[in-house]
Amino acid sequence: MVQIPRTPASVPSPAPRAVPTSADVARLAGVSRATVSYVLNNASAVRISEPTRRRVREAAEELGYVPHAAARSLRAGHSRMVVMPAPTFPVGPLYHRFLGELQGALGRLDYTVVQYGTVGLPGDEAARVWAELRPVAVLVPGPGLGPQGVQVLKRSGARAVVTLGTEPVEGAHALLMDHEAVGDCAGRHLYDRGRRRIGVVVPREPGLGLFSAPRVRGVRRAVHDSDATVTELPLGYDERDAERLAARWDTLGLDAVFAYNDEYAMLLCRALQDAGVAVPGGTAVVGADDLMLGRLLRPRLSTVHIELPSARDLAELVDRAVRDPGAAPERHKVLGATLVHRESS
Template sequence: MRYVMVQIPKTPASSSPAPRSVPTSADVARLAGVSRATVSYVLNNTSAVRISEPTRRRVHDAAKELGYVPHAAARSLRAGQSRLVVMPAPAFPVGPLYSRFMTELQWALGRLDYTVVQFGTVGLHGDEAVRAWAELRPVAVLVAGAQLDPQGVAVLKRAGARAVVTLGPEAVEGAHALLMDHTAVGRRAGRHLHDVGRRRIGVVVPAEAGLEAFSQPRLRGVRDALDGTGATVTELPLAYEEGAAARLAARWPDLGLDGLFAYNDEYAMLLMRALQDRGVRVPHDTAVIGADDLMLGRLLRPRLSTVHLELPSGRDLAELVDRAVRTPGLPTERHTVLGAEVVHRESS
């Protein structure tokens, strides 16, 4: 047996560039011809120290040329306080209305010099999720839905969070609460259908996990609105799928419903299309109303009636967070923030 030795030539060291060092504020100061303190004042937008406009431009130009960005964690250590706001991703499917609100809120917090981090919660629940948020040492945590309890609030505050704010149907002890009364949405929809002469009302309840905190209060609101009127309410579980909508539409003659509150505009558009495909006339046979007042609902024919929701201002919520951060002993506040008004269009 023979062995053949093959020599593999070494790659010259010069062919692999050495990793570039991370630029520091000292590098920016040298290039701009200023002190490190001046760099800090300029890049942190410190208003207490007056810096001339030419100097500011030199510092910004030097930072851009070097690719320097401030170290958020180091800045927090120097200041003795984090400027990090954690916003856990909701554990429920979000629609366009909620997405617009969150975008406005992040913009408003950024204007107040906070760094906003959206934290993915896939696979994390309860105490495990709270500990993961606390590890980031945020100065504030904004939690949507029923993802937090009083023990979780205490954990976050012990980790340094000065403001814990919940956005949902119920308040949590120890946290500021923006209360969203979804029963009012159902009451408005149910009363509207009754006012236009409908007496056999179906209410869509989404099958998707995480929406129960919204769908059940809306169903309860419809029942409250129709209590004592002689009208009936039928709960209609529905997944947000074309096949599920088609199967429900096929049962429509047996259900005998003449009015439909479809949870929101997206489910309303899904089911209304399936009903029309089965020959159900809207609104002649069945009046339909959704919620959220999405633009797409106005483009349908017939145009979709809806419950217009007035979410809190992102700017107002950002100011609440800032107030709580600056005033650690601030008593917890509770605000009911969800306005609901019917917009009557052709579908009902």
């Protein structure tokens, strides 16, 4: 048996280190507690000299002092937390970059963005879970949240609810994403290049129908009342699935494909080339998102460059809504689409 040595009773355990307070910072910096609060909370309404600000910050760093978020929320009457529920659909590099920029923009306005997962819960039920955090604002990507969920969030203290989707929600600010414009842009380009038998990739992955369905409609709109045909091509993000689609390509009789986005386009391009289908000679290929990897592909990938909403503009919308929660909901159409023509089409 292994004996665990006991600590002698005569040796006392070290006392827990006292948590530094704003009073400690004030004493070390030689200022009032109010000045410490103004400096560390980035209050702009009070003029404090830069040497004093520097002295307070140095004292806080030396003591390891961090302001208490809950106490600050009690004083202000609301938190500075912005909850952004994790999306229930697969996201790519474009979204991740946008999220990073948004966190930076909100941080500069003294907000903290918290990503919160509620997988498996419908929007209005998930809203109750988000409300438990008592956020000052909630940014909801995708569909699901309804008017009832918006009211739950507002009753819990959320001053701003902003949705990013294809349809507005009663009571919430909305950034309306026009994915039909992405498909329309790709379809017009392919038609103008002389392509008449156009395939459109429809991802099999759950949740992506929110984006793929309007993109298909956009391609159909682009070639409406013309001699072109549009064929939907279900495709999973999987090499074997792409190989199976490429193996029957000759039977489909297509001379072009809008592959939903750059990732699916690169997957399909490789499978087509391995199957002996020339790109763009036999089939022109267009993606979307304008990822760097598409420029490294051979042939270089034509793509739809998507202009996401400005992170700074969205952060300022949140800030306006927090400062004036009674204002009428704002609704903005976003998501610009521009074709970038390269070698694959």
